[in-house]
Amino acid sequence: MNARRRHFALCILAGLFFAAAQAPLGIWPLVFAGFALSLWLLKSAASAKRAAWTGWSIGASYFAASLIWIIEPFLVDVATHGWMAPFALAGMAGGLALFWALPFWIAARLGRPASILALWPLAEYARSTVLTGFPWGLQAYAFADTPFAQFAAHIGPHGLGAFALIIAALPVLWDRRKGIAFGLLALIALGAPGTLRLGNAPETANDAPIIRLTQPNAPQHQKWDRDYMPIFFKRQIAATEAKPKPDLIVWPETSLPNWLNDAERTLLHIADAAAGVPVLIGAQRYEGLNAFNSLALLRADGQVGQVYDKHHLVPFGEYLPLGTVLSRLGMSTLTETFGGFAAGQGPELIDLGPIGTALPLICYEAVFPDQMQSPEGRPAFLLHVTNDAWFGTWSGPYQHLVQAQFRAIEQGLPLLRSANTGITAAIDAHGRVLDSLALGVSGYIDTALPSPLAPTLYSRTGDIPVLLALLFLFAVTLMPYVSRKD
Secondary structure: OOHHHHHHHHHHHHHHHHHHHHHOOOOOHHHHHHHHHHHHHHOOOOOHHHHHHHHHHHHHHHHHHHOOHHHHHHHHHHHHOOOOOHHHHHHHHHHHHHHHHHHHHHHHHHHOHHHHHHHHHHHHHHHHHHHHHOOOOOOHHHOOHHHHHHHHHHHHHHHHHHHHHHHHHHHOOOHHHHHHHHHHHHHHEEEEHHHHHHHHOOOOEEEEEEEEEEEEOOHHHHHHOOOEEEEEEEEHHHHOOOOOOEEEEEOOOOOOOOHHHHOOOHHHHHHHHHHOOOOEEEEEEOOEEEEEEEEEEOOOOOOOOEEEOOOOOOOOOOEEOHHHHHHHOOOOOOOOOOOOOOOOOOOEEEEHHHHHHHEEHHHHHHHHHHHHOOOOOOOEEEEEEEEHHHHHOHHHHHHHHHHHHHHHHHOOOOOEEEEEEOOEEEEEOOOOEEEEOOOOOOEEEEEEOOOOOOOOOHHOOOOHHHHHHHHHHHHHHHHHHHHHHH
């Protein structure tokens, strides 16, 4: 194997290290291995062009492996959308990898490999925000079930990812032996506060409201099939009727079999089954020519109260960017709703009376750490309704759950999650899964609402302190370069 092929093979390996660190495998030490190997490859790149190719190859390998679930939605209706599946994966992996190619190119062009320590996390922030953003698969998520994840309460996922990169860089960009020693000390320093924080977790209050999270287990290819819809609806009704009665019942995303506007009889049936308990129901509704993916509060009297409309929609899934142009090329949205959905007005709280307020998140909205705030104030808990049947059964549902865990850590709030199929879960304010229903299982869980924590630093400041720190770090790494120019 010549040097160029060996270099490329190592790029692929680095990407696979990152992928294996993510759910469902979750081999978190491989994050450090991936970073260290990537930095070594950057140092060994002979030119800025080779460095950019290196960053792109590592990123393409990582995103192709970790986002393999992206083909699943296109296979629900193979005849209509199946041809798009390979293009979707290749386009997604190759496009996202450009965000990794750029910092590698800049670092090599400047002749300052250390500048990658700021540039790479800044590029990941850009990936999370540019063109509506796609923050799926941030490296911090590999630490979900470790004490390190607790640091996200202070610095968020971008800060935690930057810390991991810096630790991995010590033996590569500095001294090998000293770097390994300092890296281990840094890991201990990072993990100790998290362990202490977990040890001081508050107990759930004895009088905490009981909330029922339902899961009908409807495969996406059967979800809207008229032969199967009654089966899934009966499962939901059975879960709603079960005793003892909770204080609130939650149905997952788009679980109402009718349009909300035309579901009077169905809603009365649900209210009868709930027997006085309010029910939050994922539903589709319309206003004029606009359709919305919504969460509706069904009151005890069978009337619809507050309605929340999903505001951060999935490109190509729920709406078609550049719709006029792309529709001419034979593309369409993956949802069964003709023409896609319209976006709601933004984050807002749902008032649940004695239970408190909840910040609703519908499916994709839970992947955005910077969109957990409402102008109406801080909620009592985060409520995530989702339809993870779109994501298949391998990696997607598990990665989606991990991101929900991080939202709880970052905000210091419990998160309750009702999924159409896997993984329905009760998550405490430290991001720990207290109870759950696995993929492919129908049923419900009754959970006492976990206690919230005090507002976290990240919930108050967001990513601004981390971004400023990264810009400062970038300036510091450039100082020898500027001095040399002078």
